[in-house]
Amino acid sequence: MGFDFELILAIAFLVTGVFWVYDRIVYLPKRKVVLANMAPETRIAVSKDAQQRLAETPRLVVEVKSYFIIIAVIFGVRSFVVEPFQIPSGSMLPTLKIGDFILVNKFDYGLRLPVSNTTIIPTTEPERGDVVVFKYPLDPSLNYIKRLVGLPGDTVSYHDKVLTVNNKQVSKELLAKLSVSLNPSKEPVQLFNENLGGVQHDIYNSYRFTPHEGEWVVPEGHYFVMGDNRDNSADSRFWGFVPEENMKGRAFYVWLHWGEFFSVPSIKNNGLIE
Structure with missing residues (x-):
């Protein structure tokens, strides 16, 4: 069998997409609560990485969902454009x-x-x-x-x-x-x-x-x-x-x-x- 890159890319799109949606549903609301309870001057200084840690977002979720946008763009262009x-x-x-x-x-x-x-x-x-x-x-x-x-x-x-x-x-x-x-x-x-x-x-x-x-x-x-x-x-x-x-x-x-x-x-x- 040949190396089916299209199938592998589709699987990567689905997996990272699931993690991205899961993060939006489960952990994004928690991060919003954490930020809402902070003083305005503190909230500005908090980085995205710090927000993930304060909301106790699992490292696996953070890593996998971070690739979703990149993979989605590549997948969309390769599948429907060129x-x-x-x-x-x-x-x-x-x-x-x-x-x-x-x-x-x-x-x-x-x-x-x-x-x-x-x-x-x-x-x-x-x-x-x-x-x-x-x-x-x-x-x-x-x-x-x-x-x-x-x-x-x-x-x-x-x-x-x-x-x-x-x-x-x-x-x-x-x-x-x-x-x-x-x-x-x-x-x-x-x-x-x-x-x-x-x-x-x-x-x-x-x-x-x-x-x-x-x-x-x-x-x-x-x-x-x-x-x-x-x-x-x-x-x-x-x-x-x-x-x-x-x-x-x-x-x-x-x-x-x-x-x-x-x-x-x-x-x-x-x-x-x-």
Whole structure:
């Protein structure tokens, strides 16, 4: 199982929230009584820590409830506005590099409840060509990022490195042939600019045979996704479709690149994600 930070953050929010409410109900009135019985000049000089001690507020309550506001803000922003992710693999090369830190718009595809990902307020629908972050269907504790290729009802085929959507070949233009030294995938590749429903972006195709070819009809309520590094991506060709309820948001910005732990972080890749 993966490290489900969203679930851990939700639990922390609930635990600290319970302690915060408990303090407001039980110990805040006691602190008010203590302050009310003090002389005005003494009351001004009493610190918050002193108030806690005078009202005999347990140290555990004081410590835990003090984190509530911070955790609530982080939880709210990550759940409903924008969430950061780091790219762990090369499946989205050349669009996203290993070590890129990205931002994901959490309300593009509807406001959703944390953890369960249930839509509570619909907004817009995912569009072909979007770079999407979603819960991996075979292990929802993991987050994946791919490009959305097929919408519900679409017919998608991939043969001999040619992508076809609804019997229409997706156009691509050869830009360069890259040697091993110039390609992070560590194999010679061809660099293409692809036009997927009006969204232009770069992709890699290797020279070797692509084993997972075929034709797929996208069922209702599901999506077909592929990596831009077409021959080095475990995507819908391998494990199937992405249910709508697994969608987390649209990746829209690279804000930092940190390739290796001992390397120097860089802003060279900063910019909007196409």
